[in-house]
Amino acid sequence: MSDAVTVPDRNDDAATDDPPPAVSVRGLTKTYGDGDETVRAVDDLSFDVEPGTVVGVLGPNGAGKTTTLKSMLGLVVPTSGSVSIAGVDVHGDPTAAYAHVGAMLEGARNVYWRLTVRENLEFFASLGGRRPADVRERHDELLDQLHLGEKADTPVNDLSRGMKQKVSLACTLARDVDVAFLDEPTLGLDVESAVELRRELRRLAEEDSMTVVLSSHDMDVVQAVCDRVVVMVDGRVAADDTVENLVEAFGTQAYRLTVSGLPSDARDRLDERYDVADWTTVGGQVRFEVTLPDGTAMYDLMDDLRAAGATPDRVEPTALDLEGAFLELVGGER
Numbered sequence: 001m002s003d004a005v006t007v008p009d010r011n012d013d014a015a016t017d018d019p020p021p022a023v024s025v026r027g028l029t030k031t032y033g034d035g036d037e038t039v040r041a042v043d044d045l046s047f048d049v050e051p052g053t054v055v056g057v058l059g060p061n062g063a064g065k066t067t068t069l070k071s072m073l074g075l076v077v078p079t080s081g082s083v084s085i086a087g088v089d090v091h092g093d094p095t096a097a098y099a100h101v102g103a104m105l106e107g108a109r110n111v112y113w114r115l116t117v118r119e120n121l122e123f124f125a126s127l128g129g130r131r132p133a134d135v136r137e138r139h140d141e142l143l144d145q146l147h148l149g150e151k152a153d154t155p156v157n158d159l160s161r162g163m164k165q166k167v168s169l170a171c172t173l174a175r176d177v178d179v180a181f182l183d184e185p186t187l188g189l190d191v192e193s194a195v196e197l198r199r200e201l202r203r204l205a206e207e208d209s210m211t212v213v214l215s216s217h218d219m220d221v222v223q224a225v226c227d228r229v230v231v232m233v234d235g236r237v238a239a240d241d242t243v244e245n246l247v248e249a250f251g252t253q254a255y256r257l258t259v260s261g262l263p264s265d266a267r268d269r270l271d272e273r274y275d276v277a278d279w280t281t282v283g284g285q286v287r288f289e290v291t292l293p294d295g296t297a298m299y300d301l302m303d304d305l306r307a308a309g310a311t312p313d314r315v316e317p318t319a320l321d322l323e324g325a326f327l328e329l330v331g332g333e334r
C-alpha cells in the first residue's frame with residue numbers, strides 16, 4: 001500500500017489507538033452562486049468511511065453527489081466543513097492526504113488511448129511520483145487481476161469499451177493507493193464486464209483492504225458491491241446504513257404465490273387491492289407475483305384469499321432489492 005505519512009493528532013482520535021477512518025467528512029457545505037441565485041449543493045454533510053469498506057453515495061439527480069466527491073478530492077473548495085483522508089486534512093496537507101487516493105471520475109476518458117495499457121499504468125504511477133521499475137510488480141499484479149495481462153502492450157484505442165473501463169480502474173490503482181473514489185464505475189459497460197468489475201471491487205476491499213467510495217445510479221451494482229450506502233437528498237444525508245438494513249427497513253417485499261380454487265372475480269378484486277403482476281394458470285392452480293408495502297399486508301392478503309374460497313399452496317419470497325428502498329427514501333425520484 002502507499003508510503004506511510006505522518007498522521008497529525010486529532011482530538012477525537014487522540015484518546016484511542018484505533019486507526020482514523022479512511023475518509024472522514026465533517027460538516028461539509030458547498031454553495032454555488034450568491035443572493036437569490038444561491039444553490040446549496042451540499043448542506044452540512046458528515047460521514048466516515050472505515051478502512052477496507054465499500055461505500056456507495058447515492059441520490060437523485062442534483063442531490064449533490066458529484067459536488068461531494070469533488071470536494072473530497074479537493075477539486076471543489078467547500079464553503080465550510082472539512083474532509084480528511086487517513087486522518088490527514090485534505091485542505092491542510094493535500095499532498096500527504098492524496099498520496100493515499102486514486103480517483104476514476106469520467107469513466108475511461110482519463111486514459112490515454114494512444115498509449116498501451118502498461119504505458120498508461122506507468123504514466124499514472126509517475127504522476128504519484130513512482131518510478132516504473134518500482135511499480136512493475138504491482139502493475140503485473142493489477143493486469144493479472146483485471147484479466148488485462150494479454151493486452152498489456154496493446155494501445156488502449158484498440159480495446160473494447162469494457163476493457164477500456166478496466167484500464168481506467170487499473171490506472172486509478174496504479175500508484176498503489178488505499179482509497180479509491182469511483183464515479184459511475186460501470187456506466188456503459190456490458191453485463192459481463194460490469195459483473196467482472198463488481199467482482200474486482202469486492203476483491204479489492206476484501207483481500208487488499210482497499211477503501212472504495214463510489215457513486216452509481218445502478219442499484220444492482222451498489223447492492224452487489226457496497227457494504228454501506230449514504231443516500232443524499234437535497235445535499236443532506238437521508239440515510240446512512242448497511243445495504244441489508246436499508247433493504248430490510250425500506251425495501252418493498254415481493255412474493256410469488258401459488259393458489260388453488262381462486263374464482264375469476266376474486267382475481268379482479270386482488271388486482272384492485274394489491275400490486276399484483278404476472279398472472280399464470282397452471283392446471284387448477286393460479287400463480288402470481290405480489291409486491292407488498294410491509295409484512296402485515298401479507299396477513300390481509302391471506303385473509304382475502306381465504307374469504308374468496310382459495311387455498312394458498314405456496315408462498316415464495318422473491319429477492320428484496322435496494323432499488324425499492326432507494327425509491328422509498330427519495331420519494332420516487334431517480
Ligand SMILES: Nc1ncnc2c1ncn2[C@@H]1O[C@H](COP(=O)(O)OP(=O)(O)OP(=O)(O)O)[C@@H](O)[C@H]1O
Nearest residue numbers: 032033039041059060061062063064065066067068
Ligand atoms: N458549478 C456549479 N455551479 C452552479 N451550480 C452547480 C454547479 N455544480 C453543481 N451545481 C448545482 O448543485 C446541485 C448539486 O449538483 P451535483 O452535480 O453535485 O449533484 P449530483 O447528485 O451529482 O447530480 P447528478 O446525479 O445529476 O450528477 C445541483 O442543483 C446543481 O445544479
